[in-house]
Structure formats: C-alpha cells, structure tokens
Amino acid sequence: MNLLKRELKANAKSLLAWCLAMVFLIWAGMVKYDAFRKTGDEVNQMLAQLPSALVRILGIGNGADLTSVAVFYSMFFLFFMLLGAVHAGMLGALILAKEERDKTADFLFSKPIRRNRAVLIKLLAAVLNILVLDLVTCLVSIVFVERYNTAGQSLAYPVFLVVAALFFLQLLFLGAGFLAAAAAKSAKTASSAVSVLILGTYLLSVVIHINGDLEYLGILSPFRYFDVNAVMFDRYLSPGYSALSLLLAATCAAGTVKLFGRRNLRG
C-alpha cells in the first residue's frame, strides 16, 4: 500500500493537469457549440448535401445535423481518444521506467518487494489515474451536454458509453506503455515507442477513413475500434472490441510482468 500511495501522490499533479485540460476542452468546445448552434442552421443544410467522399476527407459532421448537441458531442470522441491515448500511454511507460531514469530503482527494488507485485501496484495506480480522468470527463460532459440538450431524452447514458469506450482504449494504451517500459532500455526509448504507436495508429485510422477498402486493417488501429455514432445514437458499445481492448491490455500486462521480472535493473 505504501507504493500505491506513493505512486498516486507522485502522479497527482499531472493528473490534475490532465483533468483541467479535459474540462477546459469540453467547456471551450461546448461554448463554441452554443455560438455555432445559433448561426449554424444554414451551414447545416449545406453540409447535409456534401458528398460522402468529401465528408470523409474533411472529417466533419459525418453528414449529420451538427447543430444537435449529440452530433456535436460525438465529435469529441476523437479528441478524447487522442488525449486519452497520450495520457494512458505515457503514464504506463513512465510509471514503470521512471525508477531507472531517476536512479531510484536501486532504492525501491532493494527493499523487500517482489518485482511482479511492484508492477501490479503501479498498474493499479495507473488504472486509478485513468478512472479519475474518465470520471471527470464523464461528469463534465454530462453537465454540459444536458445543458444544451433540447431533445426530451436525457443523453447521460450515451455520454457514459462514449467515456466507457474511452476507458477501454486507455487501458489498451496503458498496457502498451507498460510493455514498452519493460522491453525498452530506457524511459526515453519507451516513451518514444509509445509516441510512435499513438501517431502511427492515428494516421492509420485516417488512411482507413479515406479508403474504405482498407477497413480490414481497422483491427490494427484502436482509433477505429469504436464507432462513435453507434455508441451515441444506437447506444451500442461493441462488445467484441471492448473485449479485444481488455484482452490486449491484459496480454500486455502479463508480458510486462514476465519481461520486467527478468530485467537487469540499471543502477
């Protein structure tokens, strides 16, 4: 428990910064939405006529009614994914690799603590961090979305599902970060590897988006796992991809325990 407390405390400031960034993003986005909604009807009509090829390339609106808060909010899912991937991936890579980077590995691991236990506690601390960020994201989203919601039906549940999808993806990137830290020589290499993973899979998702024929590659890009329209409007969170995300995260965690257990710590 001492390690858990230590990790939570060590990450508290950065978690706060992430939460604030998230709140700011949602707030700013929704304020812009409010202004846009009042003038947007005309634009909206135009957008409805846009050919789908152009819509795909522009990545706007998906041909739906942008003045509806649900449609507008569904745009946020991409933002959440981008920030969430960075948060989780980097957190995972650094929470494990920082001991060697800061040369505190000798201190920590000469204490009576099993390596796999230390890894699991750090994993738990990271998951708690993600949970807090996602909880904040969820609550703030619901508050703002409901404020602008003109439809009779509450949007709290679909918003919750969107954030749940975000949570699964974050677990996946967290696992990747851990694995990178266990496999890489240094914290620097680990965080670079995670950066490549995030940028690479994001660009892959863009490429797939442009060329629908490449849809089968979607399994390689977590950014393609969840269709936000299905989540938002059909309240359908793909159980297959949810399971896949969790499975990949668990596999990464198992790999980390194995690799890190055999690691020669740098003094």
Next chain:
Amino acid sequence: MNIFRQELKMHVRPLLFYTLGMLAAFYAFLLLYDSIAADAALVDAVLANFPKEFKAAFGFADVSLSDLGGYLSFLFAYIVLIGAVFGMKTGISVLSEEGRTRTSDFLLSKPLRRGRVASEKLLALCLLLAVQNVLFFALALPGYLSKAGEEPNLKLFVLMSFSVFMVQLFFAGIGLFLSVLPRRLKAVMPVTLAVVFLFYIVELINESVLDKTLSYLTPFSYFKASELLSRAAYDGRYLAADLAVFFLFTALAFWIYEKKDIHA
C-alpha cells in the same frame, strides 16, 4: 560552436526518423489518391453547385478534388502534425537536456555565458527544422511530380511543404518556453504530445464551428493547405502571428534560462 555541434549530433537520428514518418504519410496519401480519384469527379460536380461564401468558410473555395494539389491540401494537415511533434519535441529537448541528464554542472561550469549556450542550442534547433523541411521537400517532390499530371502546381507544393517549418517554429518557441519553466523537466514526450494534440484539437473544433477568431489560437489554422491553394501565398496576418509567438516565447525562454537556478 561545440554545443551547436553536440546538439546537432544528438538530434540527427530523431530528425531522420520523423522525416521518414512524414514521407511515409505523404506517400501513403499519394497511393490512396488513385482510389479516391474515381469519386473526385463526382465531388467536384457537386461542389460546383455550392455558393462561394460557403466554400470559402470551409476553406475550399477553389478546391478541385480531382486535382492532386486539391486532394493533398486536405491531407497535408497530418504531415504538419508529425512535423509539429518533432518541432515541439526538439524545442523542449534542447534547453532541458542538461537538467534531465544531470549534466548542468558540467556544461555551465565551463567558461560560457548562458546566453551563448542558449543561442547555440537555438541555432541548432532552427537548423534541424530547416534541414528536415528541405529533406522532406526534396524526397517528396518526385512523388508529387509523378502524380501531378501535365502542369504540376509547384508553387503550391513549395508553400505546403514549408508550411511545416512555419508551424514548427510556433511549437519550437512554445517548447523552449515550457522546458525552462519547471525546475527540472523530467520527460519530454508527454508534454510534447499533450500540447501538440491540444492545439490540434482546437483546430478540429475550429473546422467544425467555422470561427475566424478562434483560428488565431492554433498554428494548425495558420497555413492551411486549402487556403494556400486559393491564395498562393502565406497569409500575412497569420505569418505575423506565427513569428510573433516564436520570437516572444523564445525570448522569454532565454530570459528565464539566463536567470534560472541550476540544480545539480
């Protein structure tokens, strides 16, 4: 000039790596061009019916998708994004290098003025970014020419390619500034990606809500390829904003670096 040389040496590999990434994205988009070309004529036909103001608002007033330049103008943002990450990362790295590797005492106990140290690092940073842009331009040009048809729009391609550099300057300045704020910056990549993505997201929101004033907030709006297409030049106001941010934050970074306590 030994610090300058040392900085160049340290960043050569990331430079090549990121340039490769930009080129990979570029050529991937080129390959996809064929698959989209079939739709393009249709899209152009529909677009022809849209009112000019509307198209201007969305930033594709003179865009023809069946034209390679028009097609790329939509996708160049992603290449700029990769470049921006490199610019920010390098900007954050140079001045924080000694703090992160605990070599501050080593370097700053040498007979050197801090201003000199910072200047050489800045120079290296600018050269790295310039080299990356030239490399990208030189290696992407053959691809562009091979698909651009009879009359390639070279000017557009030059403007687009070097818009990466302009956006990088913005992030380099912010990076330099952010890197000297904390006592000892520990990790480069989390800050880099978080900041670049935040600006990128502002741009994405911006594209949806069509707000001109918001566009000054993010460098991704400054040199949009679709604008370059109709204007055939960089917009002076955005150029000024871009350089102002770069110079202001670089100057602030220098000032703080000069006064900062160095912790062993």
Next chain:
Amino acid sequence: MKNVIEIENLTKYYGKARGIVDVSFSVAEGEIFGFIGPNGAGKSTTIRILLNLIYPTSGGARVFGRDCVKDGYEIRRDVGYLPSEVFYYDDMKVLELLKYSASFYGRVDMQRLRYLAEVMELDLGRKIDDLSYGNKKKVGIVQGLLHRPSLIILDEPTGGLDPLMQQRFFGLIREENRRGATVLFSSHILPEVQKLCSRVGIIREGKMLRVEEIGSMRDTAYKKIRLEFREEVPEAPELPEGAGDVQRSPRELAFLFRGDINEAFKSIARFDLRNAVIEEPDLEEIFLHYYGGEDGV
C-alpha cells in the same frame, strides 16, 4: 560458523562487457568483510546480484542460505543496503523518504529514526533535491540501518562524508556489528577497510585475487623502511635481499622489505644516516604491491 553470504563461480556479462568472472567467496555471520578493488573491478555488480537487482550470467549466490535469484524477496527483508551513488525521489522530504523506506519493512521506529538522524546530524525537514551529496549519503545510511537488518551491505559508503561523519558512521556500523549484524563493506579506500574489517576480499578486473585476514595480511607481508641520509644517497646502494618497490630521492631512500629483519639491519648499518623509520605498510601499499606485482612479473 554459519556463512551469511556464499558466492560460487559467479559470472556476469553485460552483453559482451565483462562484469565479474568466476567470483567465489563467503562472508561468515557476524563479521565485517571488506570488499576492495579499484573502480570498475566488479564490486557493485557482485552486490547488485546479491540483491537480485541484476541476474547472474552463470554461477550463483546464497544469502542467509537462500538462493538470491529465487528468494530475493525473503533475502531483502533482512538486508540494509547503501548504494554507491545515492539517488532518491527528489520531490520528497528527508523524513518522508525515511518513512517511505521504513514502510517496506513494517512499522516505522520513530525513536530509532530520530536517533540515527541525530547521530548523523541529518536535517529531517529538508527536501531531497536540495541536499548536498554528503547529506544524501547520510540519508542513505539512515535508511539502510533503520530497520536493524542482520546483513548490511555498503557500497563505497564514505564518499562525500567528512572525517567526523565517517567516524560516527563507523561507530554505527560497529554498534550494529556488536549487535550481531554481518557487514559487507565495499570500498577502494584501504585505510577505512583496515580500520573496520576483519577480512578482506580483493577483486580486480572482475576476478577475485584473494581473500585474507586483515591481520595475516599485515604480519606475513612487508615492512616499510624509510632512510634519511646525511649525504646524498649513493648511486647504487646495497640493499638487503627481499627489498622491493624502491623509491629514491637525493637524500632519502624508501623500500618495502620482506625477509629476515637482521639482514636488513646489517645492510642498513653500512650507511651514514640521519634518521630511519620502519613502519607497518598500510593496506594501500600492499594493495598496490598486489596489483603492481601482477603487472610487473
């Protein structure tokens, strides 16, 4: 007597780089064992294997009779370790760090913490990041001794400590030793090993040269003879058999001697001297002799 540490044919390579090769020795319960060798000889490598921080390439080591690869956790419960380079969490205060360290062993004994901090004159309220190198060492010492471990492993512990603090620190080590703790003391500074240890193991370029009792090392070996001449030292003074490591300046002659002391006096008697000093050489000189000896032959 029971052995607390048993190392057998321990070998560690870092890729192709040599760490240690075929190192074997043991440390008995209750002794203070010196582990000496120059920089890069493999002292830290050996120690870090004992703590299961790194894995051996081949061979093995047992601590408290347990395998240090398999039972690292059980072993570390009763070990206090002071690394050669002390790095701690910069954002913590000294007290926080010590409490954190103690929390891995169960309850924090605040009384003992304050006692140790007082002996080492350590300010508990300061931030780790603001501490000098010597003060960080003190933090290391306190966190290593706080939980009363029965094996204390010290890796070049005195660097950065002033002479007074070294004395206090040695006092603490002796106190723990009297209480029954075994100590593995690694160093490249011989006088301090001489002061504290009962046996020494000498390691060089990754290989153990030998393990010796401190006492026997001094007896069997050498005398150091220093002669001051009234006139200039003759070009080729006739020295007794068994003299080595001769150092000559215009009016002074110094050499190490091993052999019949009477023979030495006979040859010295021929010189016209102003002064003569015969001393026990310190370990440093013997140590150099071991090293020099191997290179020289």
